[in-house]
Amino acid sequence: AGDEGTAVADEPELTPPPEIEGEVITGDLGEYTINFGIGLSETSPQYRSVEYFRDILEERTEGRLQVRIFPNSQVGDDLQMMNALQSGTLEMTYPSTSPATGIVPELAVFDLPFLFPSPEAADEVLDSELGQEMLDRFDGTGIKALAFAENGYRxxxxxxxxxxxxxxxxxxxxxxxxxxxxxxxxxxxxxxxxxxxxxxxxxxxxxxxxxxxxxxxxxxxxxxxxxxxxxxxxxxxxYTPFIIMISEQFWNELPGEYQELIQEAAEKTRDYQRIISREYDQWSKERLRDEGxxxxxxxxxxxxxxxxxxxxxxxxxxxxxxxxxxxxxxxxxxxxxxx
Ligand code: TF8
The missing domain is CATH 3.40.190.170 (Bacterial extracellular solute-binding protein, family 7)
Structure with missing residues (x-):
């Protein structure tokens, strides 16, 4: 594949999601449904990573934490979904940092052009103490920011x-x-x-x-x-990051065991999403050429x-x-x- 004039396959060969590890959380902690809205389509790396997130939560709680995914901006665009998290009418979303600067102005640093010479340099900054400080700045805004994933080079x-x-x-x-x-x-x-x-x-x-x-x-x-x-x-x-975020109102209702699991699952989702996002990126370019x-x-x-x-x-x-x-x-x- 990838040769001049050779059709590119309809599906990229993506690294499969890692095995779901860790014990099942038992005990009478209640049942919850997470409605998870995203802007992109079912074929996007973003969507595929949310499927992985869903599988982790459902497996580790034997279905007591359910995730319903709403792609294609069908429950709102990035700004509307963040608003919905704040008012507690949507549980999770996964927007770009750029429309979130109205909530955390410091995120605007990532809007500067040609800031990151490589995706790995972006990882370095986003996964640092500085990145964690940025996520923590959401505390008290009605949104809890869980992890930075990748939208990528524009x-x-x-x-x-x-x-x-x-x-x-x-x-x-x-x-x-x-x-x-x-x-x-x-x-x-x-x-x-x-x-x-x-x-x-x-x-x-x-x-x-x-x-x-x-x-x-x-x-x-x-x-x-x-x-x-x-x-x-x-x-x-x-280079635009994505943020995996959850409604603070919903978060505060959850037992600590579920909060810990969701945080852990969000970080696993981040790591997996970055892998497939990068695989998808280069494949997409060839596929687009194929489409003319x-x-x-x-x-x-x-x-x-x-x-x-x-x-x-x-x-x-x-x-x-x-x-x-x-x-x-x-x-x-x-x-x-x-x-
Ligand atoms: C944009 C962003 C979006 C994402 C996603 C759809 O152009 O890059 O693709 O934030 O919600 O608005």
Whole structure:
């Protein structure tokens, strides 16, 4: 597979989920149902990881903790689902960090372009004390943040033309996430960005309301964006984390044994999701080519042109986010890369 002109299989070969280990939690702890809403489709690595999460909880409690999964933004977009967690009408969700900056502003550090040179550098920061501090900042907001997983490197797609340089971006009408830094990145590059909930993106592109959007290859594939987007560029301009989160109201009702199990399962889900997300990413790119999308791979030099063009975004936002936080993350990344 992967050879020029050879059709790519319909399903990627993904690492199977690890064996579920650990004792069954016995005792009369009650029965609970977790309604778990996500933005992406049933074929996404995100969904597959929630299936693993469900299996862990159901097996370890002999079905006393049930998980019902609602994909495709069918119970709301990221902002609406986080709201629902806060009001206790939905138990769990798995949004990007970008729309969560209204709740925890410090998360905006992850919206800075070209921050992480590799997914492993992102893991290093997200799994550090700093990452844990970020998760803890949700305490008292109505949401308990359990773990950072991976949305991944975002790539630009559009219906108009191949994009190789910042100049090619000029004038494109683009959908971006609901986050001011994301808007600023594309405005700085000369595009016309509009914030929009993810669930509306396909039809906005289909109807020509926008020319393009940016998301990881796996999302571009599993949300069928290639049907309405002829061109993709491997810009890797932002690495977006996902956060596995639970309603604080619901969490507080749970016995400690279940809380511990859910925390443990969320971390296992994070580890598994990162593996399949990375496997899925590269496979998706080939699959998209197969579907007829013209994909432009940028050279390091071409990517640096984008990086230089968006430098003003750092100058404008670092003071807002906190210079100290930005520098702390940059230093961790630099140290990691030297190792
Ligand atoms: C976006 C994000 C989303 C996710 C998920 C659908 O573009 O990358 O794909 O947050 O909820 O809005």
């Amino acid at each position: 790539q630009l797609t559009n219906s108009q033309r191949p994009v190789e340089s910042p100049d090619d971006v000029r004038g494109l009408d683009l959908r971006v996430m609901e986050n001011p830094i994301q808007v600023d990145i594309w405005r700085t590059l000369g595009a016309n960005p509009t914030s929009m909930a993810f669930g509306e993106v396909f039809s906005a592109m289909e109807q020509g309301v926008v020319d393009g959007q940016e998301n990881p290859w796996s999302t571009i594939l599993t949300s069928n964006f290639y049907e309405v987007q002829g061109y993709g560029s491997e810009t890797r301009h932002v 999308m013209e994909i432009t791979e940028l050279t390091d030099e071409q990517r640096r042109e984008f990086e230089e063009a968006v430098q003003p975004v750092y100058d404008r936002w670092a003071p807002e986010i906190g210079e100290e936080l930005v520098e702390r993350v940059q230093e961790m990344v630099a140290e990691f890369e030297e190792r």
